[in-house]
Amino acid sequence: MVVVMKAHATEEQKEHVREAIRAVGCTPRDIQGAEISIICLIGETRGLQPEQFEMIPGVDQVQRIQRPFKLVSREVQPNNTVFEVGNVTVGGNGVVIIAGPCSVESLDQFRESAHAVKAAGGRMVRGGAFKPRTSPYSFQGLGEPGLKIMKQVSEETGLPTISEVMEPELVPLVADYIDVLQVGARNMQNYPLLNAVGKSHRPVMLKRGLSAKIEEMLLAAEYILAGGNHNVILCERGIRTFETWTRNTLDISAIPVLKKFTHLPVFIDPSQAVGHAEYVGSASLGSVAAGADGLIIEMHPNPEKALSDGDQSITPTAFSALMPQLRAVAGAVNRSIA
Ligand code: PEP
Ligand code: MN
Numbered sequence: 494m495v496v497v498m499k500a501h502a503t504e505e506q507k508e509h510v511r512e513a514i515r516a517v518g519c520t521p522r523d524i525q526g527a528e529i530s531i532i533c534l535i536g537e538t539r540g541l542q543p544e545q546f547e548m549i550p551g552v553d554q555v556q557r558i559q560r561p562f563k564l565v566s567r568e569v570q571p572n573n574t575v576f577e578v579g580n581v582t583v584g585g586n587g588v589v590i591i592a593g594p595c596s597v598e599s600l601d602q603f604r605e606s607a608h609a610v611k612a613a614g615g616r617m618v619r620g621g622a623f624k625p626r627t628s629p630y631s632f633q634g635l636g637e638p639g640l641k642i643m644k645q646v647s648e649e650t651g652l653p654t655i656s657e658v659m660e661p662e663l664v665p666l667v668a669d670y671i672d673v674l675q676v677g678a679r680n681m682q683n684y685p686l687l688n689a690v691g692k693s694h695r696p697v698m699l700k701r702g703l704s705a706k707i708e709e710m711l712l713a714a715e716y717i718l719a720g721g722n723h724n725v726i727l728c729e730r731g732i733r734t735f736e737t738w739t740r741n742t743l744d745i746s747a748i749p750v751l752k753k754f755t756h757l758p759v760f761i762d763p764s765q766a767v768g769h770a771e772y773v774g775s776a777s778l779g780s781v782a783a784g785a786d787g788l789i790i791e792m793h794p795n796p797e798k799a800l801s802d803g804d805q806s807i808t809p810t811a812f813s814a815l816m817p818q819l820r821a822v823a824g825a826v827n828r829s830i831a
Pocket of ligand 2: 802
């Protein structure tokens with residue numbers, strides 16, 4: 494059960510609620526949302542009636558929350574979360590298209606990628622500087638010099654950037670250079686990292702773990718919101734199944750399910766999902782049709798020479814051919830491309 498306080502409830506009124514919660518043998522726990530402040534009842538609430546708390550001054554409503562996630566829940570916040578990243582609105586009607594290489598490889602490669610993203614109508618550029626590679630002998634990313642390249646190119650093009658952070662200690666460093674912090678699939682349940690990005694002022698894109706259930710993903714997002722950071726994007730990027738002809742299986746049904754249970758924006762990474770450039774377009778179009786709020790697509794000026802994920806990277810030509818198709822599909826479901 495949670496007690497949702499009125500927007501202007503005073504600290505004294507909140508303390509009355511906490512006292513009333515203690516009086517029935519439960520423990521109060523405050524969670525401060527972007528728009529609302531709620532006090533959870535931890536303990537046995539089955540015998541309690543909402544009316545017991547509803548009449549306390551400052552209380553807006555009392556809800557029984559069946560599910561373990563709270564701040565991310567649409568029950569608690571019915572309106573979609575909408576926020577700005579530079580000049581880009583995330584979570585609104587406009588579907589946000591992010592593209593760029595898997596890894597930042599050089600200034601020239603990243604600059605060429607970003608210009609191609611911009612020319613085709615993409616609104617943000619992606620690039621990895623710290624790469625979670627399956628093999629320790631694969632290219633691990635340029636590290637901080639890669640972040641510097643991203644910042645320079647972002648200033649040249651005006652495109653905000655997104656890049657992965659793998660370690661809690663590196664969150665302030667990555668946040669210095671990059672507009673959106675990506676928590677990768679392999680780190681979805683790295684709780685110290687979730688706590689660290691929860692304290693950052695930068696928006697976070699949380700990717701679904703390779704074998705994570707939707708509820709586990711929502712609970713991982715709950716850590717970030719509970720830490721104080723409410724600007725979170727959820728990203729479905731394909732899950733492990735028995736199928737091997739695609740790299741992962743894009744769980745397109747995760748889009749309507751997530752949209753039902755959470756107010757957070759939902760993006761799709763079609764590239765990690767399908768693993769082959771030739772399927773990225775279909776997966777992108779299907780995702781927008783199913784209600785995705787954005788896409789993050791791997792695009793490389795020369796996929797054959799890419800230092801990571803070249804097989805699944807589309808060319809700038811393919812990307813610019815995809816954009817008008819995405820616009821048409823977005824229009825068919827009463828959305829636009831941001
Ligand atoms: C990536 O974006 O390049 C990446 C490694 O993604 P994921 O964490 O979804 O595998
Ligand atoms: Mn990749």
